[in-house]
Amino acid sequence: MLTEPSNLDRDTWQTQLRQAVRNGRELLEILQLPDSVLGSGPEAASFPVFAPQPYLRRIQAGNPNDPLLLQILPKPDEDASQTGTADPLDEQAFQLAPGLLKKYQGRALLVVNGRCAIHCRYCFRRHFPYDTSPQATGAWDDSLSAIQNDPDIREVILSGGDPLTMTDASIGRLLDKLESIDRICRIRIHTRLPIVIPARITSELVDRLVHARPAVVVVIHCNHPNEIDADVERALGQLRRAGITLLNQSVLLAGINDDADCLTHLSERLFRCGVLPYYLHQLDPVRGAMHFQVPVEKGIRLVESLRARLPGYLVPRYVQEIPGRFSKTPLG
Ligand SMILES: *Cc1c(COP(=O)(O)O)cnc(C)c1O
Ligand code: SF4
Numbered sequence: 001m002l003t004e005p006s007n008l009d010r011d012t013w014q015t016q017l018r019q020a021v022r023n024g025r026e027l028l029e030i031l032q033l034p035d036s037v038l039g040s041g042p043e044a045a046s047f048p049v050f051a052p053q054p055y056l057r058r059i060q061a062g063n064p065n066d067p068l069l070l071q072i073l074p075k076p077d078e079d080a081s082q083t084g085t086a087d088p089l090d091e092q093a094f095q096l097a098p099g100l101l102k103k104y105q106g107r108a109l110l111v112v113n114g115r116c117a118i119h120c121r122y123c124f125r126r127h128f129p130y131d132t133s134p135q136a137t138g139a140w141d142d143s144l145s146a147i148q149n150d151p152d153i154r155e156v157i158l159s160g161g162d163p164l165t166m167t168d169a170s171i172g173r174l175l176d177k178l179e180s181i182d183r184i185c186r187i188r189i190h191t192r193l194p195i196v197i198p199a200r201i202t203s204e205l206v207d208r209l210v211h212a213r214p215a216v217v218v219v220i221h222c223n224h225p226n227e228i229d230a231d232v233e234r235a236l237g238q239l240r241r242a243g244i245t246l247l248n249q250s251v252l253l254a255g256i257n258d259d260a261d262c263l264t265h266l267s268e269r270l271f272r273c274g275v276l277p278y279y280l281h282q283l284d285p286v287r288g289a290m291h292f293q294v295p296v297e298k299g300i301r302l303v304e305s306l307r308a309r310l311p312g313y314l315v316p317r318y319v320q321e322i323p324g325r326f327s328k329t330p331l332g
Contacts, residue, residue: 013200020051031062033064047121055118067226068227096143096147100142107157110158158190159190160190168202171205185214188218189217221249222266228269250280264306
């Protein structure tokens with residue numbers, strides 16, 4: 001018998017983004033959870049729920065401890081943990097132009113927009129002043145001139161928000177401009193979209209990335225093996241077959257992935273999708289997210305146990321970002 005594809009399978013990525021759940025109550029209803037698990041203080045309110053269907057359907061209904069749910073559900077803990085700051089990485093001090101950060105030699109990070117396809121509760125940019133970055137309106141001219149004028153910059157990292165929330169046409173225009181600067185030899189895209197809405201990996205996008213003059217590196221963000229279903233695997237396969245280097249970064253999160261079995265499975269699952277683990281980040285101490293923090297000693301033990309179980313190339317580098325250093329700081 002032929003089965004009809006579900007509506008979800010026919011929707012474009014833009015539709016899936018538009019139809020994302022943006023409200024805690026609705027999230028509880030869909031996942032059959034009691035009101036008591038939802039926080040409603042000022043932290044929860046300042047960073048509203050945002051989660052599209054393709055991600056939601058990987059969450060087990062009725063389970064308040066589902067590792068994917070915990071990444072998106074504002075919990076009462078958010079307002080209980082008032083340590084941490086609004087800008088833990090001191091990002092405002094490293095701007096070459098509004099929205100262009102240069103902390104390290106050879107590479108600069110362009111905050112292309114403030115839009116994400118999902119709101120992760122532990123996000124270190126949950127208080128970033130996106131509204132005052134000109135990138136909010138797609139005007140990159142000042143940043144592009146700053147890149148043009150700094151002979152040290154050879155790699156540009158597109159970050160956000162999430163650069164893949166831009167349309168293919170906007171991404172194409174930005175790549176055209178970056179490509180015209182001869183010195184730029186790598187373009188890196190930091191994105192969670194291949195995980196959150198795999199339909200975002202359109203053949204037009206893949207085609208444009210393949211034809212970019214600089215090498216393109218896509219760094220995805222995945223914290224738990226349950227985030228990777230068949231659709232995600234297909235999307236990553238498209239990028240991989242096109243010859244794009246694929247890396248993953250994760251954040252070490254209490255109650256979500258702070259366990260050696262989970263992290264081992266994650267590395268193996270990523271590898272089957274053509275992705276190598278890159279960084280495992282110690283949580284940045286951002287206000288409202290401190291209940292996710294794992295003690296560094298525990299993180300070091302976890303990574304030691306990954307080293308004992310996995311080939312070296314499947315062990316992520318456990319790092320912390322300490323403002324003022326020349327690179328991310330290795331922890332163990
Ligand atoms: C993390 C980061 C980078 C990238 O660092 P890599 O170690 O090359 O991955 C670049 N610029 C800024 C501002 C960053 O925060
Ligand atoms: S996708 Fe990245 S930038 Fe956006 S909320 Fe999640 S962690 Fe933050």
